[in-house]
Amino acid sequence: MTGMSKILECVSNFSEGRNKDKMENIVNSFRGKDAVKLLDYQNDEDHNRMVVTVVGEPDALKDAVVEAIGAAVDNIDMTEHRGQHPRMGATDVVPFIPIRNVTMDEAIEVSKQVARQVAESYDLPVFLYEESASNPERKNLANVRKGQFEGMAEKLKTPGWEPDFGPTAVHPTAGITAVGARMPLVAYNVNLSTDRLDIADSKAKKVRHISGGLRYCKGMGVELKDRGIVQVSMNLTDYKKTALYRVFELIRIEAARYGVNIVGSEIIGLVPMEALIDTAVYYLGVEDFTMKQVLEARIME
């Protein structure tokens, strides 16, 4: 009765953040479709980029995303694109994210079907990335996107950088697109009672994976000049394995060494309920709790 028994999310990034008509032409692909729900779309004029958040049944979502990538091919000319954010195509990155009753394997399968279909329909080269990547080097989007639109013609000729689908040449106006699957990403920042950026940087180094910290945490120190404080700004790439409370408590005990306290934290954008419920269950020490006890989880079943 709640319509969607399986829920997959897609957070597509398009290289158009200034022309309203063009943005609407793309977003319209997600409107008025059965079993597809447009949750949010936000453009950034400086980045000249738009991020569209959609959920849906896997098959219905797949079709809508293919349509939207077609609209981006029609509406965006990368040879004229200027913006601050790194980008390589009209549709820049398309991650599929399992939300409810969908496995990561199913999300990967959907990403590959979309990649194949847009390559064939629009003559667009596609890299698979993150969990869908065909080799370890392609997992990280930064590696995949290196060279950006302007450098891609050359990059595709480099051995090891053939696209996973589509021609071995960039699309003249739409460039190249990365399609993949990943866990939901939680943008989580912790604010500290100091204006010393070096302390925020040092905390970031202690919690983030790359420098010895938690496996699914990326992070860096950031100044909040208007508030006169600093923050540890993070992306948690798998909240099921690297929980919010663990990140928070680790920063707390590390900051204490400098006599610095946590003054608050921030969640940017959307967060799956389980990430916060898991945190509540930890602090309350709730025994034998399951997500099936959450009323809304039962309603959505």
Place this chain on the structure above:
Amino acid sequence: MTGMSKILECVSNFSEGRNKDKMENIVNSFRGKDAVKLLDYQNDEDHNRMVVTVVGEPDALKDAVVEAIGAAVDNIDMTEHRGQHPRMGATDVVPFIPIRNVTMDEAIEVSKQVARQVAESYDLPVFLYEESASNPERKNLANVRKGQFEGMAEKLKTPGWEPDFGPTAVHPTAGITAVGARMPLVAYNVNLSTDRLDIADSKAKKVRHISGGLRYCKGMGVELKDRGIVQVSMNLTDYKKTALYRVFELIRIEAARYGVNIVGSEIIGLVPMEALIDTAVYYLGVEDFTMKQVLEARIME
């Protein structure tokens, strides 16, 4: 697309917990209906009672509940009912609970429509209780139910105890029913590192409303003999105003006075996601958080 834009819950209590056919006849009223979803039903043989949890769009849910009360009139004979739980009718109590995009006023209105309709259709007297009560004395179910099935014929003749709807005489086999509206109830227990029941009782007295504690908290001490510990067993009758973390922290600081620690807690049955998310937001000190940031809340919109 998620089917239900407004969600109302109903947790009906029926006085049949032993005869499977009769229970199924009642529960079937909630099956195969558009915009009605049966979440759970549990019977207790000692209590000879069944609790059915259903959600739905207000109008659809109303019709299904009226049908179920009719099935209970047809299937249950209160003159033969024996069980440990206090009860006064075949359908004993029917609370409507606003869950999503439904106000308490709307829930009250639905409860009154159901009360009027079952009174007319089945010649059944009905008391309104909790938020729907027609006077303060009828708010508390214990007051309303006092005298139970056997004492109701007499009670209805007492000035001030006329039913809100229906005849001023008990239904010969179905007795009398209480219909009302209330907030979701969270059954929350906190376990203490001691086997002394007097300490659990003392903590219960400190947190519960009736003895000077938190406004929407009821509670008592309970022994968990198999674990050799005690617990403060509570009902939180409005988690939005009396938050779980506040109850938990209050018990923690009161127990500390005896050198007793909290060893864990329990949530019994279903809990609205907001009750736990609110708790996570407190412990992480999340700034400017809104429920609109919760992915599932957005999907259900």
